[in-house]
Amino acid sequence: MKKNNIPYKVYLDEDEIPKAWYNIRADMKTDHRPMLNPQTLEPITAEELSPIFCDKLIAQELNDKDRFIEIPEPIRDFYKMYRPSPLVRAYCLEKMLNTPAKIYYKYEGGNTSGSHKLNSAIAQGYYAKEQGLKGLSTETGAGQWGTAMSMACAYFGLELKVYMVKVSASQKPYRKTVMETYGANVVPSPSDTTNVGRMLLEMNPDSNGSLGTAISEAVEVAATTEGYRYVLGSVLNQVLLHQSVIGLEAKTAFEKIGDYPDIVIGCAGGGSNLGGLIGPFIKDKFAGKDAPYFIAVEPASCPSLTRGKFAYDFCDTGKVAPLAKMYTIGATYVPSGSHAGGLRYHGMAPILSQLYHDGFIDEARAVKQTDVFDAATMFAKAEGNLPAPESAHAIRVAIDEAIKCRESGEEKTILFGLSGTGYFDLGAYALYNENAMTDSVPSDEDLNESFSAIPKV
Amino acid sequence: MKKNNIPYKVYLDEDEIPKAWYNIRADMKTDHRPMLNPQTLEPITAEELSPIFCDKLIAQELNDKDRFIEIPEPIRDFYKMYRPSPLVRAYCLEKMLNTPAKIYYKYEGGNTSGSHKLNSAIAQGYYAKEQGLKGLSTETGAGQWGTAMSMACAYFGLELKVYMVKVSASQKPYRKTVMETYGANVVPSPSDTTNVGRMLLEMNPDSNGSLGTAISEAVEVAATTEGYRYVLGSVLNQVLLHQSVIGLEAKTAFEKIGDYPDIVIGCAGGGSNLGGLIGPFIKDKFAGKDAPYFIAVEPASCPSLTRGKFAYDFCDTGKVAPLAKMYTIGATYVPSGSHAGGLRYHGMAPILSQLYHDGFIDEARAVKQTDVFDAATMFAKAEGNLPAPESAHAIRVAIDEAIKCRESGEEKTILFGLSGTGYFDLGAYALYNENAMTDSVPSDEDLNESFSAIPKV
Numbered sequence: 001m002k003k004n005n006i007p008y009k010v011y012l013d014e015d016e017i018p019k020a021w022y023n024i025r026a027d028m029k030t031d032h033r034p035m036l037n038p039q040t041l042e043p044i045t046a047e048e049l050s051p052i053f054c055d056k057l058i059a060q061e062l063n064d065k066d067r068f069i070e071i072p073e074p075i076r077d078f079y080k081m082y083r084p085s086p087l088v089r090a091y092c093l094e095k096m097l098n099t100p101a102k103i104y105y106k107y108e109g110g111n112t113s114g115s116h117k118l119n120s121a122i123a124q125g126y127y128a129k130e131q132g133l134k135g136l137s138t139e140t141g142a143g144q145w146g147t148a149m150s151m152a153c154a155y156f157g158l159e160l161k162v163y164m165v166k167v168s169a170s171q172k173p174y175r176k177t178v179m180e181t182y183g184a185n186v187v188p189s190p191s192d193t194t195n196v197g198r199m200l201l202e203m204n205p206d207s208n209g210s211l212g213t214a215i216s217e218a219v220e221v222a223a224t225t226e227g228y229r230y231v232l233g234s235v236l237n238q239v240l241l242h243q244s245v246i247g248l249e250a251k252t253a254f255e256k257i258g259d260y261p262d263i264v265i266g267c268a269g270g271g272s273n274l275g276g277l278i279g280p281f282i283k284d285k286f287a288g289k290d291a292p293y294f295i296a297v298e299p300a301s302c303p304s305l306t307r308g309k310f311a312y313d314f315c316d317t318g319k320v321a322p323l324a325k326m327y328t329i330g331a332t333y334v335p336s337g338s339h340a341g342g343l344r345y346h347g348m349a350p351i352l353s354q355l356y357h358d359g360f361i362d363e364a365r366a367v368k369q370t371d372v373f374d375a376a377t378m379f380a381k382a383e384g385n386l387p388a389p390e391s392a393h394a395i396r397v398a399i400d401e402a403i404k405c406r407e408s409g410e411e412k413t414i415l416f417g418l419s420g421t422g423y424f425d426l427g428a429y430a431l432y433n434e435n436a437m438t439d440s441v442p443s444d445e446d447l448n449e450s451f452s453a454i455p456k457v
Numbered sequence: 458m459k460k461n462n463i464p465y466k467v468y469l470d471e472d473e474i475p476k477a478w479y480n481i482r483a484d485m486k487t488d489h490r491p492m493l494n495p496q497t498l499e500p501i502t503a504e505e506l507s508p509i510f511c512d513k514l515i516a517q518e519l520n521d522k523d524r525f526i527e528i529p530e531p532i533r534d535f536y537k538m539y540r541p542s543p544l545v546r547a548y549c550l551e552k553m554l555n556t557p558a559k560i561y562y563k564y565e566g567g568n569t570s571g572s573h574k575l576n577s578a579i580a581q582g583y584y585a586k587e588q589g590l591k592g593l594s595t596e597t598g599a600g601q602w603g604t605a606m607s608m609a610c611a612y613f614g615l616e617l618k619v620y621m622v623k624v625s626a627s628q629k630p631y632r633k634t635v636m637e638t639y640g641a642n643v644v645p646s647p648s649d650t651t652n653v654g655r656m657l658l659e660m661n662p663d664s665n666g667s668l669g670t671a672i673s674e675a676v677e678v679a680a681t682t683e684g685y686r687y688v689l690g691s692v693l694n695q696v697l698l699h700q701s702v703i704g705l706e707a708k709t710a711f712e713k714i715g716d717y718p719d720i721v722i723g724c725a726g727g728g729s730n731l732g733g734l735i736g737p738f739i740k741d742k743f744a745g746k747d748a749p750y751f752i753a754v755e756p757a758s759c760p761s762l763t764r765g766k767f768a769y770d771f772c773d774t775g776k777v778a779p780l781a782k783m784y785t786i787g788a789t790y791v792p793s794g795s796h797a798g799g800l801r802y803h804g805m806a807p808i809l810s811q812l813y814h815d816g817f818i819d820e821a822r823a824v825k826q827t828d829v830f831d832a833a834t835m836f837a838k839a840e841g842n843l844p845a846p847e848s849a850h851a852i853r854v855a856i857d858e859a860i861k862c863r864e865s866g867e868e869k870t871i872l873f874g875l876s877g878t879g880y881f882d883l884g885a886y887a888l889y890n891e892n893a894m895t896d897s898v899p900s901d902e903d904l905n906e907s908f909s910a911i912p913k914v
Contacts, residue, residue, distance in 0.1 A: 007471040008537040014464040080465035081549065081841050092538065092612075110567050112843045112878075154838040155549075174883035178843065180890045181834060181883075377638060381611040384538050386569045386635065421569075423880045426631035426638075433637045 008091060010253040012084040017076065020068035022244040024279045024351060025237060027286045030358055031064055032350040033325035036312060041457055044322045051223050052230045056127040060238040069241065078122045078155060082111035083245065087253035092382040101405035103398060105418040106250045106277065109388060113148035115420030116273050117233050120242035124231045125152030134227030135159030139189065139214030141168055142342055143175030144420060145233030150182035163189040163217045166209035175424055189214040196220055196318040211345055212331055216318025234270025235315065235349045243276025250415065251280050261415035263401055264292040267393035268305065269342060271349030273419040282360055296356065296364045297393040300441045301339040304329050304348045305364035307447060310357055312457035313347055323457065326353040330450030336440035340369060340428035342390035367396050368439040373432040375399050376422065388420030389428055465548060467710040469541040474533065477525035479701040481736045481808060482694060484743045487815055488521055489807035490782035493769060498914055501779045508680050509687045513584040517695040526698065535579045535612060539568035544710035550839040558862035560855060562875040563707045563734065566845060570605035572877030573730050574690050577699035581688045582609030591684030592616030596646065596671030598625055599799055600632030601877060602690030607639035620646040620674045623666035632881055646671040653677055653775040668802055669788055673775025691727025692772065692806045700733025707872065708737050718872035720858055721749040724850035725762065726799060728806030730876040739817055753813065753821045754850040757898045758796040761786050761805045762821035764904060767814055769914035770804055780914065783810040787907030793897035797826060797885035799847040824853045825896040830889040832856050833879065845877030846885055
């Protein structure tokens with residue numbers, strides 16, 4: 001089964017874990033447009049951000065100069081507990097597909113948070129501790145980010161308040177338990193603990209909540225609680241910066257085995273996994289070298305890149321967070337209730353939006369969730385690894401590309417990001433197993449309605 | 458934080474994964490007593506076992522001659538997808554405990570089955586396939602073994618029928634989902650699909666089921682279904698054989714870093730994890746070399762080694778499986794309903810029972826579950842790894858020994874087995890977090906009652 005003596009799993013040595021993050025903004029041909037203050041609609045300043053975010057993280061957010069930013073030693077020490085993550089050669093999947101393509105995946109789901117989110121959580125926790133803060137507030141949807149932040153805060157001895165989208169909190173009580181085991185205070189959102197939550201509950205007492213609402217609540221708590229700041233697990237520049245460890249490690253692993261990807265595929269919700277994976281490879285494209293073909297994969301039921309507008313939009317429902325120039329289907333958009341597969345944020349990271357707009361990300365592809373779960377199940381059986389539904393979006397396209405190679409006879413090298421484990425998404429798998437999963441694709445009318453809420457800036 | 462340049466995680470190279478399992482029986486000073494036919498009470502023969510077990514596995518079960526048994530290449534290929542498992546230096550736990558001890562753990566929970574069980578499951582699946590069988594039957598309690606067998610059967614294209622203890626099936630529906638995702642047929646036990654199940658349901662229609670009952674049902678199905686055999690995830694010699702990869706890898710990793718454990722600690726239910734971890738180190742003791750001090754850790758609520766009898770006993774409730782000479786608290790024993798932490802089998806693997814009886818396992822220690830969850834939570838926060846409650850029994854004792862070292866100033870090297878992840882045991886963590894977990898220790902009267910069901914053989 002093994003070809004060319006490439007092992008099933010390529011592990012870097014501990015001293016090959018990156019010592020600096022890659023800041024893609026230093027190399028971008030066109031920088032993304034700045035975030036705007038939601039009150040003034042003027043570019044937001046570090047000073048205006050400081051009641052909400054940690055100072056060092058604001059500096060990283062606004063840094064468009066330094067190509068590499070050193071990873072502080074305490075963060076690197078924590079990374080050593082669960083990194084380097086393996087670059088896996090999917091020999092058994094290749095065999096199942098009977099493809100001449102070489103398929104690799106970078107597996108980020110092997111830590112207790114279950115996903116890549118821990119890479120940024122531990123960094124954000126560190127800078128909060130360094131600043132002498134007492135605690136942090138954040139939101140979580142499916143729970144990966146909340147779990148990751150809980151672990152980081154437990155490690156550094158910080159308080160953590162997590163606003164968890166109400167429907168998730170009731171559907172995934174065990175995610176709540178993990179966060180509480182790590183000492184976090186988990187509040188189903190919308191809640192009566194914030195002004196914005198009380199207002200929304202008054203309008204709709206039975207609200208299931210949304211990521212946008214949970215963000216608004218968490219931001220309000222950070223802005224109004226002494227010694228607290230807010231942390232976010234995706235979309236932001238700082239998060240893509242921290243997540244660059246994924247791509248940096250993958251690149252080093254490819255150097256070790258003497259290979260290089262022809263195609264790099266990542267799933268895209270807010271964009272932290274995709275940005276982290278592809279950033280260091282896009283660097284080659286900036287430098288005019290041969291570079292992979294980049295594919296961003298998103299759910300057909302939440303198609304920000306493939307059907308959204310490239311516009312300034314609100315990042316949250318309550319309009320308390322800054323506005324960002326990004327691909328968006330509108331902050332009021334809510335994917336159909338039948339959508340089980342994650343990646344439900346209405347916008348896309350400004351960096352990735354700009355890269356896509358400028359053609360550095362070659363393609364965005366929207367996939368239907370039943371096709372995604374077909375791929376997930378196929379992958380689980382072949383590779384002995386149950387993927388997160390989010391990650392399975394990338395698997396779907398990797399399989400499709402590998403099948404094209406079978407048909408064309410091309411021996412392409414395909415890399416995709418396996419950003420998380422499916423352990424916490426078994427409700428969705430159960431639906432799929434029972435043939436009770438359906439596909440939902442918004443109509444043009446649906447999208448036009450949510451587009452109408454995008455502000456004219 | 459780092460001492461002596463030992464990395465946080467020691468990974469072997471792919472070609473250092475063992476090519477042969479270690480068969481401890483070839484070296485044991487006193488062999489364990491043979492299994493008995495439940496009808497005749499005479500030592501059971503290969504022929505009598507062949508309607509139930511795969512032929513090659515029977516040969517392994519009865520093999521007391523060959524010190525090493527080659528691992529077939531397809532099994533080694535599968536091992537390469539999730540092994541070698543890391544030997545982790547618990548630097549952060551050491552720091553939290555302020556101990557001069559060096560604490561290591563061998564982590565087996567990083568695969569989708571969530572535990573070490575996959576090491577034997579893939580082997581048993583392979584031999585079934587090689588024999589040309591159509592399918593397998595087995596039982597599962599918490600679900601680790603059933604998940605592992607589901608993965609193995611999906612990989613080799615075998616059917617699988619899993620009898621899942623009814624109370625677990627309702628408490629852990631997602632475990633059922635994982636198995637079904639891998640194509641297994643999961644039946645809550647007792648069921649009306651077997652004679653023994655129907656009989657037990659007639660006696661007690663509201664039965665919650667037990668591992669002993671589920672074994673009886675699975676064995677019956679294997680014996681009466683064309684092309685089926687039965688597989689078991691613990692207790693048996695063959696299982697300890699397959700699990701020796703744990704200890705073999707750990708030993709090689711210690712050689713690489715120039716260290717050797719003074720104490721080896723494993724949790725003990727049926728004994729597969731403990732046996733697999735300690736076997737290759739006990740080999741040194743057999744050879745008269747310096748060897749570690751071995752501690753088996755069991756729950757105070759199911760204390761087979763510390764309070765059981767060393768006697769022939771039934772392995773299952775329905776008395777259809779062979780009898781084994783082992784430490785047992787009686788096949789009718791059921792741990793208190795408040796016991797959440799796994800390791801609930803009434804007996805202990807015959808090999809381990811004999812080793813303990815003969816003093817090769819130095820100590821057995823029973824621990825209370827609230828103390829276990831204290832240790833689990835402490836470990837999760839320090840090391841960023843949420844342990845299975847079973848594994849946390851070993852963590853409890855590792856922490857206790859490390860604290861003794863702090864008091865004595867001894868720089869002992871402690872190794873424990875972290876056999877699984879806690880992802881699927883969050884119900885128990887939730888109980889603990891809510892201070893609703895209690896300890897239960899059987900009274901002497903309780904044990905005397907279950908002892909009375911042990912046959913006079």
